[in-house]
Amino acid sequence: MRVSLLTTAMVLATSTFAFAEQNCGDLTNQTDMNICAGKAYEKSDAELNKLYREIEGRLKDDADTKKLLVSAQKAWVAFRDAECNFSSSPVAGGTAYPLISSMCLDNLTKVRIESFQYYLKCPEGDMSCPVPAAN
Numbered sequence: 747m748r749v750s751l752l753t754t755a756m757v758l759a760t761s762t763f764a765f766a767e768q769n770c771g772d773l774t775n776q777t778d779m780n781i782c783a784g785k786a787y788e789k790s791d792a793e794l795n796k797l798y799r800e801i802e803g804r805l806k807d808d809a810d811t812k813k814l815l816v817s818a819q820k821a822w823v824a825f826r827d828a829e830c831n832f833s834s835s836p837v838a839g840g841t842a843y844p845l846i847s848s849m850c851l852d853n854l855t856k857v858r859i860e861s862f863q864y865y866l867k868c869p870e871g872d873m874s875c876p877v878p879a880a881n
Contacts, residue, residue, distance in 0.1 A: 769782075770782035770783060770786065776841045776842060776845070779845050780841075780842075780844035780845045780848070783844070783845045783848035783849050783852065784844060784848045786848065786849075786852050787848045787849075787851045787852040787855065790851075790852050790855040790856050790859065791851075791855055793855075793859055794855050794858055794859050794862065797859060797862035797863065797866065798815075798819065798862065800862075800866060801815060801862060801865060801866065801877050802815065804866075804877050804878050804880065805877065805878075808878075811876055814876070815876070822858060826851065826854045826855070826858075829850065829854065830847055830850035830851050830854065831847075833846070833850050834846040834847040834850055865877040866880075
């Protein structure tokens with residue numbers, strides 16, 4: 747339970763920082779904040795999809811590992827969505843819901859981006875890396 751609370755707190759704290767980093771912190775009305783947070787998430791999601799396609803490309807000759815990637819990504823998307831539904835539930839139905847939900851989605855997507863970036867740049871000889879080096 748503590749881990750879940752700590753994770754949620756970190757997500758929200760990091761999300762708030764990332765939100766301000768996107769120059770959304772100067773906005774004063776809810777609609778503009780919601781739109782800005784949504785755009786930040788869209789940008790992160792596009793980056794994640796780009797990296798995912800790159801990993802898929804590197805796994806083109808390894809069908810079994812590619813299946814594992816697809817399975818892991820589906821599970822991650824389900825986790826991300828469930829976590830953000832949970833963490834934004836206090837404002838469900840309110841005007842701040844799109845902001846809080848988008849911030850959560852953006853933050854968790856950025857964490858996944860970091861994982862994908864690591865997979866794409868694993869040190870040579872790293873036996874725990876599922877993605878082969880670029881040719």
